[in-house]
Amino acid sequence: xxxxxxxxxxxxxxxxxxxxxVVARLIGETPVELAIGFEEQHAHEHEEGxxxxxxxxxxxxxxAVATAVFGVAIGGLFALAFAVAHGRIxxxxxxxxxxxxGVVGFVSxxxxxxxxxxxxxxxxxxxxxxxxxxxxxxxxxxxxVLFAIAAMVLRKRAAVRLGEWNATVLAGAAFLVLIAxxxxxxxxxxxxxxxxxxxxxxxxxxxxxxIQAALWVVLAAGFGPLAERVLGxxxxxxx
Amino acid sequence: MATQAxxxxxxxxxxxxxxxxxxxxxxxxxxxxxxxxxxxAEQGATSxxxxxxxxxxxxxxxxxxxxxxx
Numbered sequence: 001x002x003x004x005x006x007x008x009x010x011x012x013x014x015x016x017x018x019x020x021x022v023v024a025r026l027i028g029e030t031p032v033e034l035a036i037g038f039e040e041q042h043a044h045e046h047e048e049g050x051x052x053x054x055x056x057x058x059x060x061x062x063x064a065v066a067t068a069v070f071g072v073a074i075g076g077l078f079a080l081a082f083a084v085a086h087g088r089i090x091x092x093x094x095x096x097x098x099x100x101x102g103v104v105g106f107v108s109x110x111x112x113x114x115x116x117x118x119x120x121x122x123x124x125x126x127x128x129x130x131x132x133x134x135x136x137x138x139x140x141x142x143x144x145v146l147f148a149i150a151a152m153v154l155r156k157r158a159a160v161r162l163g164e165w166n167a168t169v170l171a172g173a174a175f176l177v178l179i180a181x182x183x184x185x186x187x188x189x190x191x192x193x194x195x196x197x198x199x200x201x202x203x204x205x206x207x208x209x210x211i212q213a214a215l216w217v218v219l220a221a222g223f224g225p226l227a228e229r230v231l232g233x234x235x236x237x238x239x
Numbered sequence: 240m241a242t243q244a245x246x247x248x249x250x251x252x253x254x255x256x257x258x259x260x261x262x263x264x265x266x267x268x269x270x271x272x273x274x275x276x277x278x279x280a281e282q283g284a285t286s287x288x289x290x291x292x293x294x295x296x297x298x299x300x301x302x303x304x305x306x307x308x309x
Contacts, residue, residue, distance in 0.1 A: 029299070062295075063299040066299070070275065070278045070300065077268065080260065080267065083255050083263070084260055133307040134279075138279075204303075208303050
C-alpha cells in the first residue's frame with residue numbers, strides 16, 4: 001500500500017518537476033540571465049577560472065535535472081505524508097486529502113521559509129554567510145513543517161469540542177502566531193543587494209514563487225487520482 | 240446514487256497503520272531528503288563531494304527553487 005503510494009508520488013513529482021522546468025524556462029531564466037549580466041559587469045578582476053559548466057547546460061539540462069530530482073523527492077515525501085494523513089486529518093476522499101496536503105505543503109515547505117529568507121538571484125548574496133543562510137533556511141523549513149503538522153493535530157483534537165470551522169480557525173491562527181514569533185526570533189537574511197536593480201530582483205522572486213506553485217499544484221492534482229486508484233473511491237455508507 | 244454491486248467491494252482501509260508506514264518513512268524519507276540536499280545545498284554550504292561541479296550543474300535550479308546558492 002505505502003509502496004504503491006510512494007511510487008505514484010514520485011511519478012507525479014517527476015511530472016510536476018518537468019512542468020516546473022517549463023515554467024522556469026518561461027519566466028525564470030530571463031531574470032537569471034539579467035542577474036548574471038549584472039554580476040559580470042560589476043565583477044572585479046577575479047581570476048576567471050575556466051567555466052566548469054556552460055551557461056547553456058546550466059539553464060537547460062542542469063535546470064531540468066534539478067527540477068526533476070526536486071520534484072521526485074518532494075513527490076515521494078508528499079506520498080509518505082499522504083499515507084499518514086489519509087483518514088486521519090478528517091473524513092476526506094483521497095483527492096481531497098491530496099489537495100489539502102498540496103496547499104499545506106506549498107505554504108509550509110516553501111512559502112513561509114521564502115517570506116523570511118526569500119530566494120535570491122545570482123549576484124545577490126554574500127559568500128561569507130552562505131553556510132549560515134543555508135542552515136537558517138533549512139531550519140525555517142523544518143520549523144514551519146513541524147508547526148503545520150502540530151496545527152493539523154490541534155485542529156483534529158479541537159474539532160470534537162469546537163466543531164470543524166472553529167477548530168480550523170483556531171489551528172490556523174495558532175500556526176500563524178507561532179510562525180510570526182519564530183520569524184521575529186531568527187536573524188534577518190544577511191545578503192547585500194548593493195546596486196542590484198530592484199525590478200529584476202522582484203521578477204526573479206515572483207518567478208521562484210510561480211515555479212514552486214506550479215510544481216505543488218501539478219503534484220497534488222496529479223497524485224490525487226493516482227492515490228484514489230490505490231485506496232479506492234470513498235465508500236458510500238448508507239444504512 | 241446508483242452504485243453497482245456494492246456487495247463484492249472489499250472494505251477500503253481508511254487509515255494505514257503507522258507501523259506499516261514507519262519503515263518507508265525511515266528509508267525512503269532519508270533517501271529523498273538526500274535528493275533535496277543535492278539540489279539545494281551540496282557544494283554550497285556543505286560539501287560531501289569535492290569540487291564545484293554539482294553546484295554549477297544545478298545552479299539555476301537551486302536559485303529558482305528558492306535555496307540560498309552563494
